[in-house]
Structure formats: structure tokens, C-alpha cells
Amino acid sequence: MMNKRKPESTGRKFVKVCSILDRHGRRPSRLVPILQAVQEEYRYLPQEVLTYVATALDVSPARVYGVATFYAHFAIEPKGKHLVRLCDGTACHVKDSIPILDAIRKRLCLDGKRNTTPDMLFTVETVACLGACGLAPVVVIDDQVHGQMTPASAVALIDGVIAKEAQ
Amino acid sequence: MISETLQMASIGPAPKTGRRVVVCAGTGCVAGGAYDVLQAFAQQIKAAGINVVAEFKPEQKPHDLRLHKSGCQGFCQMGPLVTVLPEGILYNKVKVADIAEIVSKTLIAGVVVERLLYVDPATRKRCHGVDDIPFYQQQQRFVLRDCGTIDPESVHEYIHHGGYAAANKAYLQMSPEQIVQEITKSGLRGRGGGGFPTGRKWEAARVQQNAKKYVICNADEGDPGAFMNRSVMEGNPHSVLEGLMIAARAIGADETLIYVRSEYPLAVQRMRQAVIDAQVLGFLGPNAFGAGRPLSCEVMEGAGAFVCGEETAMIASIEGQRGMPRPKPPFPAQSGLWGKPTIINNVETLAHVVRIINDGGDNFRKLGTATSPGTKTFALTGHVANTGLVEVPFGTTLRDVVLNIGGGITNRRGKVTADGFKAVQIGGPSGGCLTRAHLDLPLDYDSLRGVGAMVGSGGLVALNQQTCMVSIARFFMDFTQRESCGKCVLCREGTRQMLALLDDIIEGRATGETLDLLEKLAGAVQKGSLCGLGKTAPNPVLSTMRYFREEYDAHVFHKCCSTGQCKALAKPSIDPIKCKGCTACARKCPVGAISGEKKKPHVIDQTKCIVCGVCADTCKLDAVVGV
Numbered sequence: 083m084m085n086k087r088k089p090e091s092t093g094r095k096f097v098k099v100c101s102i103l104d105r106h107g108r109r110p111s112r113l114v115p116i117l118q119a120v121q122e123e124y125r126y127l128p129q130e131v132l133t134y135v136a137t138a139l140d141v142s143p144a145r146v147y148g149v150a151t152f153y154a155h156f157a158i159e160p161k162g163k164h165l166v167r168l169c170d171g172t173a174c175h176v177k178d179s180i181p182i183l184d185a186i187r188k189r190l191c192l193d194g195k196r197n198t199t200p201d202m203l204f205t206v207e208t209v210a211c212l213g214a215c216g217l218a219p220v221v222v223i224d225d226q227v228h229g230q231m232t233p234a235s236a237v238a239l240i241d242g243v244i245a246k247e248a249q
Numbered sequence: 250m251i252s253e254t255l256q257m258a259s260i261g262p263a264p265k266t267g268r269r270v271v272v273c274a275g276t277g278c279v280a281g282g283a284y285d286v287l288q289a290f291a292q293q294i295k296a297a298g299i300n301v302v303a304e305f306k307p308e309q310k311p312h313d314l315r316l317h318k319s320g321c322q323g324f325c326q327m328g329p330l331v332t333v334l335p336e337g338i339l340y341n342k343v344k345v346a347d348i349a350e351i352v353s354k355t356l357i358a359g360v361v362v363e364r365l366l367y368v369d370p371a372t373r374k375r376c377h378g379v380d381d382i383p384f385y386q387q388q389q390r391f392v393l394r395d396c397g398t399i400d401p402e403s404v405h406e407y408i409h410h411g412g413y414a415a416a417n418k419a420y421l422q423m424s425p426e427q428i429v430q431e432i433t434k435s436g437l438r439g440r441g442g443g444g445f446p447t448g449r450k451w452e453a454a455r456v457q458q459n460a461k462k463y464v465i466c467n468a469d470e471g472d473p474g475a476f477m478n479r480s481v482m483e484g485n486p487h488s489v490l491e492g493l494m495i496a497a498r499a500i501g502a503d504e505t506l507i508y509v510r511s512e513y514p515l516a517v518q519r520m521r522q523a524v525i526d527a528q529v530l531g532f533l534g535p536n537a538f539g540a541g542r543p544l545s546c547e548v549m550e551g552a553g554a555f556v557c558g559e560e561t562a563m564i565a566s567i568e569g570q571r572g573m574p575r576p577k578p579p580f581p582a583q584s585g586l587w588g589k590p591t592i593i594n595n596v597e598t599l600a601h602v603v604r605i606i607n608d609g610g611d612n613f614r615k616l617g618t619a620t621s622p623g624t625k626t627f628a629l630t631g632h633v634a635n636t637g638l639v640e641v642p643f644g645t646t647l648r649d650v651v652l653n654i655g656g657g658i659t660n661r662r663g664k665v666t667a668d669g670f671k672a673v674q675i676g677g678p679s680g681g682c683l684t685r686a687h688l689d690l691p692l693d694y695d696s697l698r699g700v701g702a703m704v705g706s707g708g709l710v711a712l713n714q715q716t717c718m719v720s721i722a723r724f725f726m727d728f729t730q731r732e733s734c735g736k737c738v739l740c741r742e743g744t745r746q747m748l749a750l751l752d753d754i755i756e757g758r759a760t761g762e763t764l765d766l767l768e769k770l771a772g773a774v775q776k777g778s779l780c781g782l783g784k785t786a787p788n789p790v791l792s793t794m795r796y797f798r799e800e801y802d803a804h805v806f807h808k809c810c811s812t813g814q815c816k817a818l819a820k821p822s823i824d825p826i827k828c829k830g831c832t833a834c835a836r837k838c839p840v841g842a843i844s845g846e847k848k849k850p851h852v853i854d855q856t857k858c859i860v861c862g863v864c865a866d867t868c869k870l871d872a873v874v875g876v
Contacts, residue, residue: 113570114549114566117548149569152571160319171474172473172631173473173710176712176716178632209471210473211476213276213513216324216325217326229277229281
């Protein structure tokens with residue numbers, strides 16, 4: 083399968099991974115920071131990159147996959163262009179964060195277990211706590227923290243992003 | 250480097266500096282637009298022709314002005330906060346549009362802008378600064394003392410405020426034994442949750458014969474609803490680093506590591522900057538403090554696993570493994586990271602160490618109680634008027650913290666009500682709840698353990714009467730169930746089954762047997778789990794069952810959730826005494842379930858009602874109950 087890819091694109095892809103690996107001395111003990119850097123680059127952990135990392139560190143792919151699936155921050159599926167994170171820490175939860183989540187998901191037509199819109203524009207996640215409890219409930223859109231949200235104001239933010247995308 | 254270190258130590262008490270404008274740049278205030286405020290200040294001050302000094306200089310001229318950002322000042326809800334020094338005026342909820350007025354009135358004419366001051370909701374009094382705001386007045390800020398006044402990104406300012414004097418003393422004037430003795434004498438106990446005596450932990454690692462030892466700072470603050478460590482790292486990162494250096498000297502370690510939660514990008518950035526600045530000044534490096542030994546520090550980001558707050562799981566994570574705990578002994582102090590003696594201390598513990606070395610262990614004991622000396626920061630959140638960071642001595646009562654400093658319990662509209670208090674959840678997913686009966690309980694490690702709760706890391710979530718305690722228990726169970734690493738069967742499967750039983754209760758499928766089974770299973774999970782996560786996971790359930798049994802019974806036997814939070818069991822009704830018959834709810838009801846004559850109490854038809862809650866949101870008299 084690898085042979086079918088265009089050589090340039092494959093080459094470019096692994097050049098970045100190689101530089102990340104080199105930066106961490108290709109040590110298996112650095113697996114977590116390596117995967118963090120890879121995810122920063124690709125926004126998720128593509129399977130072929132995980133295999134490549136395993137080979138480069140001389141550990142089994144199972145070990146790399148094990149670490150990648152253990153930690154909540156690692157995504158093994160691609161994420162949408164805009165990442166919407168709803169804080170569901172205790173403070174946000176008791177200030178009714180779940181109705182906000184429901185409203186956002188409804189606005190983006192996400193049902194069941196789906197967290198990413200089919201057009202790959204949005205991924206909606208909940209996080210345990212962002213430590214901004216004084217502003218509860220909190221929604222973070224692409225690293226921008228929005229405090230004291232209501233279902234209506236959160237949907238308005240999403241509408242804003244959609245409107246910007248449409249331009 | 251030695252001369253530089255000594256020169257630093259010779260700096261005496263802070264000389265008087267010119268005027269300063271401090272914009273809080275903690276996560277809370279940044280979300281409220283603190284960076285825009287800072288930028289607007291910079292432009293308008295320049296336009297007004299005032300000389301702005303960029304770097305911190307002790308010899309600054311009186312008419313110069315220094316504009317800088319600070320770490321979290323703890324009063325997040327009122328942000329963005331702007332402090333004008335030396336007067337100590339605190340402006341809250343400052344917007345870009347307000348800057349021109351602050352510059353012309355306060356900075357040039359020296360007049361206070363009254364409308365931007367904090368108004369005490371209880372007395373309606375305008376408060377000029379932290380000294381007369383009740384939220385701050387009743388605190389004793391020890392760890393948080395400099396958070397919010399100093400510039401967290403300036404090592405020079407930290408040094409100017411007496412920073413690195415303790416580490417300097419520890420490296421050049423004290424032996425490792427003396428340091429450990431001082432910490433033991435202070436009675437300092439770990440602030441991360443367990444409350445283990447820090448001196449004993451250090452001594453266990455100090456006596457190990459090993460050329461390689463490690464110190465790890467546990468900054469993986471995973472308890473949802475707590476942000477004490479974030480605030481200290483954002484507000485005074487060098488105090489954490491200095492504590493870490495002292496710990497390294499005490500046990501003879503040459504490598505240190507700070508494991509920070511990646512949900513705190515600002516804390517990560519400030520800690521990294523602090524490490525770089527300390528390297529430049531020679532506090533870290535091949536010859537730290539000129540004491541002849543190397544010392545290094547690395548900042549590592551976690552990857553989102555609550556269990557990594559547990560010592561052995563954190564070590565596994567640093568070693569590049571799945572973060573799973575292992576049995577103790579051997580304790581990390583004997584065999585930790587890479588099999589070497591390792592101590593792991595919480596952020597707040599390390600910040601305390603600095604003050605103890607500076608002021609002495611005996612002085613530290615003057616605050617707090619006999620078995621829990623010193624102060625503790627609590628993250629006060631939930632249904633309280635003043636959410637934020639609160640530092641009080643151990644032994645302070647719950648009433649003082651929640652009702653006095655917190656300013657009282659708020660209802661669903663955010664208004665303070667006199668009889669709103671229902672419970673406080675303390676210690677997060679490992680802790681328990683405290684009720685009205687515990688309001689006068691002094692908060693310390695031992696008293697809390699006695700009532701089935703724990704200090705934990707310091708999360709305090711206040712809950713009002715409209716909160717269903719069964720759903721709170723379910724919330725924490727859902728959290729621990731997801732965060733269980735899966736190693737122990739009883740934790741992995743037991744928490745899942747407990748969650749299923751709680752769902753049965755909430756969705757109306759439960760019988761008396763469900764409650765018995767839940768209790769039995771809770772005991773089994775406690776006994777059958779290796780680490781703290783599993784051992785304490787059933788606590789929120791057990792504690793709510795102990796103090797709010799009648800609520801569980803109402804859910805199970807009467808299929809009724811009086812708060813209406815459990816939708817399947819909600820039975821909304823209208824209080825005929827409060828209802829004035831304004832018809833607002835009837836007009837808003839999407840299914841026409843509400844009827845009644847004008848100016849007469851309305852009623853809800855249970856057969857039509859879809860429990861959407863619109864009526865309760867609409868009613869201005871809070872007459873709709875149970876939804």
C-alpha cells in the first residue's frame with residue numbers, strides 16, 4: 083500500500099516525524115512527548131505514523147498503540163477543523179453544562195456517538211476540567227475560552243464560526 | 250555565578266518603586282479579555298505621555314509607570330481585574346472602553362473611578378481594594394501572597410520580593426539533614442490530597458544510598474473543579490521552582506521534573522519560562538547556586554489521564570508507559586523513576602517549603618491546627634456568590650469559607666438566598682459531601698476524615714437546594730469509571746456496575762435491592778483496588794447515601810426527584826402560594842400543559858408535561874418547583 087502513495091508526499095510526511103524523533107533522541111522513554119508533538123503536527127495520530135514511530139524507537143506497535151489509546155488527549159481519528167471543547171468539571175456541571183452540550187450537538191446535527199461533523203468542520207468534546215471554574219460553565223473553541231455560557235450563547239458562538247467559514 | 254547569587258541574597262526589603270498598573274492574566278481574566286485590556290492600557294498610557302518602564306528596576310523613578318500582567322488573583326468571576334499600585338485600587342470587570350477613564354482619572358489626576366469598584370452584594374458598599382473586599386479580607390494568603398502582584402514572567406521581580414533567598418540558604422548554609430529537620434519541625438503535610446508528612450517523605454529518600462535521585466513536582470491537578478495549582482503556577486511559577494530546588498538539595502537529587510496537566514497551557518508556558526530564567530541566572534545548571542553540584546529541571550506535559558496524579562502511575566507515564574499504578578512498597582522514595590529514589594510533591598507543598606525555609610518551621614506552626622499546620626488553598630466554586638481561590642488556615646470553619654468568604658449560596662438565577670445551602674462537595678471524585686450540620690466543622694485533614702470526607706487537593710463545590718445529590722454522585726461515578734486505568738478488576742468493572750446502578754435509580758428502574766447492591770459493591774471496590782483512585786472512587790456515593798438517604802429513597806420508592814434534575818422522575822408543580830397567575834408560564838409552555846385563570850394560581854397537567862423546564866425559567870417568582 084505504501085508503494086501506491088506519491089513518493090514526495092510520503093517522504094514529506096515522515097521528514098517531520100523524523101525531526102520530532104531526533105529532537106527526543108529516539109528514546110522510547112520519550113514516547114508521550116513524541117506522540118504529543120506528532121499530534122500537534124497532524125492534529126491526530128495516523129496509524130501509519132504510529133507504526134513508523136514504533137519502528138524508529140524499536141518498540142512494538144502494540145506498545146505505541148497502547149500508550150496512544152490510554153491517554154485522553156491522543157486521538158487516533160482525525161478531528162474537525164474547529165475543536166469545540168465543553169468543560170464538564172464539577173463546577174461547570176453543577177452550573178448546567180450538559181444542556182449546553184446538547185444544544186451545541188443539536189446545532190451541529192451530531193447524534194449517537196459521532197463527535198465530528200461529516201464536513202470535518204467541527205469536533206465537539208467534553209473535558210474534565212479546564213481550571214477556569216470561576217467562569218463556569220465554560221466552552222473553549224480553538225483555544226479561546228468563553229465563560230459563563232448558556233445554551234443560546236454557545237450556539238451563537240458556533241453560528242459565528244460557521245458564518246466566518248461561509249465567507 | 251556565585252557573586253551573582255550573593256548579590257541577589259544581599260537585596261534587602263523592597264525599596265519604594267513608582268506607580269504600577271497590574272492586569273490579571275490568569276486563565277479566567279484572559280477569557281474575559283485581559284490581553285485586550287493590557288494592550289489598550291499600553292497604547293493609551295503612551296498617548297497620555299506617561300513614561301512606561303518595560304523591565305523591572307528597583308531604582309525606578311517615582312513618576313515612571315510600570316504596566317505588567319500578573320498571575321491569577323483568585324477572584325476570577327469579577328475579571329478582568331486591574332490593580333493600581335501603590336494605592337492598591339482594584340477595578341473589576343474592566344473593559345477596553347474603560348481604559349481611557351482609568352488613565353485620565355486615576356493615573357493622571359489620582360482620582361478613583363468609582364463605577365469600576367467592587368460592590369459588596371451584602372452591604373452595597375463600594376470596596377476600594379483587596380483590603381476592604383470581604384472575599385480577600387477573611388483570607389490569610391501565604392502561598393498566594395505574591396500571586397496577583399508580581400509579574401510571573403520576571404525572575405528579577407521575584408528575586409526583588411525576596412525570591413530564591415530560601416534556596417540560596419538551603420544550598421549554601423544548610424546541610425540536607427538540617428533542611429529535612431526544618432520541614433519535619435514545621436509539620437507540613439502534603440497538599441495534594443493524602444496529607445502525608447513531607448518531612449518524613451524527604452527523610453526516607455535522603456537516607457537512600459544512591460548517586461542518582463529524582464524530585465518530581467506533581468502539577469497534574471486532575472480533580473475536576475479545582476484550580477489551586479494552576480493559579481500558583483500561573484501567578485508565581487518561581488516559588489514552585491524554588492521549592493523544587495530545596496527538595497532536590499534535601500534529598501541529594503540532581504534531576505527534577507515538573508509534570509503539568511496539559512489542560513493548563515498558560516501554566517506550562519510560565520513554568521517553562523521560569524526554568525529558562527533560572528538557568529540563565531545559574532540557579533539551575535552544572536553548578537547550581539555555586540554549591541558545586543549540578544541541578545536540572547524539565548517541564549513535562551501530561552496527556553490527560555486522571556490516574557497519573559497517583560505517584561507510581563505518574564512515574565510510569567514519565568517513563569513512556571501507560572499511566573498505570575503499581576503496588577507499594579517499594580515506595581518511590583526507595584525505588585521510583587527508573588528504579589531510583591524519587592520524591593513526588595504537590596505544587597502547593599513546594600510553595601510552602603520556600604516560606605518554611607525563610608521563616609522557620611516554628612513560625613509555620615503558628616497558623617492552622619496542631620495536626621494540620623499552615624494554610625490551605627481551596628478552589629471555591631459552584632453555587633456561591635464569590636467563586637475563586639481562597640487561602641485560609643487549617644481549622645477555619647466551613648461556614649467562614651462558604652458563607653462568609655464565598656458570600657453565600659446562589660439560586661438558579663444567581664441570586665444569594667438565605668436558606669439555599671444544601672451541601673458542599675469537598676475533595677472531588679475521592680471526597681465526600683458535607684451538609685448544613687457540618688457548617689461549624691473546622692476544616693483539617695483529621696476532622697474531615699472523621700465525617701467521611703477528605704481535604705483532597707482542595708476543591709470545594711457548593712451546592713444549592715436545587716441540586717440533586719443522586720445526580721452529583723452519578724457525575725463523580727461517571728468520572729472515575731472513565732478514568733479507571735483498568736488494572737484492577739474491581740475498579741474497572743465495579744465502577745461501571747455502580748454507574749449502571751445509579752442510572753437505574755435516576756431513570757426509575759431501581760428497587761430496594763439496587764440500594765443494597767450499590768452499598769455492597771462500593772465496599773468491594775474500596776477493598777479490591779490497588780491505588781487511591783479505586784480505593785476512594787465509591788466515596789461520593791457512600792457519602793451522599795449517608796447524608797441524603799431520603800433523597801435516594803424518594804428516587805427508588807416514590808419514583809420522584811424533588812429537584813427535577815433527573816428528568817425521568819421529575820414532577821413539576823406550581824406553588825399555589827407563590828404563583829400570582831401572571832400566565833407567563835402558560836404562554837411559554839410548548840405543549841400547553843399549564844392552565845389557570847389570570848391572577849389565580851396555575852396548575853401543570855402531568856400527563857401532558859414533557860419536563861422541558863421552560864416554565865421554571867420563565868417564572869420570575871420561582872413558583873415552579875420540581876423541574
